[in-house]
Amino acid sequence: MTLWRPDPDLIRRPAYLSLAEQIARAIHDGRLESGARLPTHRRMADDLKLSVQTVSRAYEELIRRGLISGEIGRGSFVQTRRREPDPPYLPERLGEVxxxxxxxPVCEPMHLDRIKRALGWLAENLPASSALSFRPNVVFPRHRAVAVEWLKACGLSISPQNISLTNGATAGMTVALMSVAPPGSTVATEAIGHHTLIPLATYLGFNLEGLAIDDQGMVPEALDAACRESPIRAVFLQPSVINPTATLMSAERREAIAAVARKHDLAIIENDVLGPLVEKRPPPVAAFAPERTLYVTSFTKIVLPGLRIGYLAAPDRYVAAVANRHLVSNWMATPIMAEIATKWVADGTAxxxxxxxxxxxxxxxxxxxxxxxxxxxxxxxxxxxxxxxxxxxxxxxxxxxxxxxxxxxxxxxxxxxxxxxxxxxxxxxxxxxxxxxxxxxxxxxxxxxxxxxxxxxxxxx
Known part of the structure; x- marks a missing residue:
């Protein structure tokens, strides 16, 4: 049992969260060491004059953050080694937060009404192949043809045969990385970039190198220098506002990045999940380097969060690799979601x-x-x-x-x-x-x- 105790004078509303923050700070500062046993819920509640329910919620919050573990019959213990990195967002919405x-995206009751109506339409019009087939090539030819039109709105002209439907952008970028970055290779990206890249690098076994950025995103000279100093295999970019610093890369910068990638024979993965939402933007990087860019976009951030469907457009040299890796990791996108996305693209709803x-x-x-x-x-x-x-x-x-x-x-x-x-x-x-x-x-x-x-x-x- 540790000697450290929370200070009741520092408890603020909501009390459970304030208590959790005090304990978290003590863990981060080393005042509570790994393996230290915390007081029981009842003992902590009595010491701080709080309800047992409040203490229980505080402990649950700390368990969610990976800072403590609860063992039935033994108590709650500090664990400072986390198995996974924290996401930047709350995994669940707490009522008072x-x-x-x-x-x-912004969502209102209208969005729920639209998806309900789409599901009603689908109940009457679902093709047999979408419900009964295991074969992507049987299910998706019509969807790929419609995807071509959506990608034109994104600024990209590509053949249906080069498009894979994915269960959103995360699936698309994962398949793209698997296709171009084998274990042991190095992927360059922005110094402030996509929060899932670090765990993905661990899971897929590639190395990740963050490069200098400015008010337009990645600096081409930094990419060129990195390629001369070490064997970079691919570059992952978010050039159109979705990046954390909300920057929009100019056409000249996109062309310069494409030139560096061509010079060093790099694959480019372009994450463009906002697609046509961003008005008056330059063409995608994929338009400047179509022979080496795997382009990822989706509908979840701009149309409806539950419409978990996206497009991964790949050049000829990577089409087979993308198809194979998509099969082993996802098999295929969910046909019912694809039906709704295709209907909405075709009829203008999207x-x-x-x-x-x-x-x-x-x-x-x-x-x-x-x-x-x-x-x-x-x-x-x-x-x-x-x-x-x-x-x-x-x-x-x-x-x-x-x-x-x-x-x-x-x-x-x-x-x-x-x-x-x-x-x-x-x-x-x-x-x-x-x-x-x-x-x-x-x-x-x-x-x-x-x-x-x-x-x-x-x-x-």
Whole structure:
């Protein structure tokens, strides 16, 4: 049993989360060592004059974060070695928390009504092949032909035979990485990049190298230098606003990256999940290097979160590899979702919902601009989030924790850190994951925290 005890004078509402943060801080600071046994729920509740239910919820939160383990009949123990990295977002929405941590599109009852009607239509029109066939080539030829039209709206011209339907962008990027980056190879990406790349590199056995970025994304000279210093096999890019820092890469920069990739014979994986949502953007990198770029897009971030379907467009040299790896990892995309996506692309519903999304985001960016009027931050008017650097001596972990104590969840910037270079603390804030009223309230909390004394923030945790 450890001698450290939480301070009851520092408990804030919600109490369970405040208690969890105190214990988490003690673990991170070394005041609670790995293997230390925590007091029983009843003992902790009595010591702090809290309910047993509150303590139980605090312990459950710590278990969710991987900081403690509960063993039936023995108690709760600190475990400082985590098996998996934390996601930047809350795995589940807690009732009293305004969740600005998870990146999702704006959704209203209209979206649920649309998918219900689509499912009703599907009940009357489902092709036999979508319900009964195991063979992708039997199910998807019609869907690939419609996908060609959607990819044109994304700025890409490609043959149906080069398109694979996937269960969203995550499946698409995983298959693309499996196809071009064998175990032991190295993939270059932005220094601040996709949060799943680090665990994916571990699972798939490739090395990951984060390269310098500026206000347009990856610096071509940094990619060229990395290729001259070590054998880079592929480069993973998010050039169109979906990247954490919300940057939009210019056409000239895309062409320069393509030239470096061609010079060193690199494969390019382009993650473009916002697709046509971003107006007046340059053509995809795939348009500048079609012979080597695997292009990933999907509908979940711009049409409907539950429409988990996407397209992976691959050049001829990788078509067979993509097909094989997709078969062994997914077999094929879910046909019922493909039917809805194809119907919505063909009848214009998908683009209508994209245009609706763009207008909804404009209103939300206006709220962010109002509340962050005196704060430097990065955003794009068609993007789903803002990137907020933290000034002065602010602790990123402390800032995120303090926001949680005040009922607002935001994503720590370090979750997107790929490079080991010096880090400037920041947070990512989603604009689409709540109602406009909740967004205004949540951003108001963040704005007030930015005006506070960083020293006070640390003491309040």
């Amino acid at each position: 305004i969740d600005l941590s998870i990146l999702k 683009m209508e919902l994209v245009e609706w999304q763009r207008e909804a985001l404009k209103r939300r960016h206006a709220i962010a601009a109002e509340l962050f009027a005196n704060v430097p931050y990065r955003a794009h008017r068609d993007g789903l989030h803002v990137w907020l650097p933290l000034s002065g001596e602010r602790s990123e972990e402390g800032f995120v924790a303090q926001a949680r104590l005040q009922g607002v969840a935001i994503a720590p910037g370090a979750s997107f850190k790929i490079s080991q270079d010096e880090w400037r603390p920041a947070v990512r804030i989603s604009l689409g994951s709540t109602t406009e009223g909740e967004l205004r309230a949540g951003l108001g909390v963040v704005a007030k925290l930015l005006l506070g004394d960083p020293e006070h923030l640390l003491l309040a945790i």
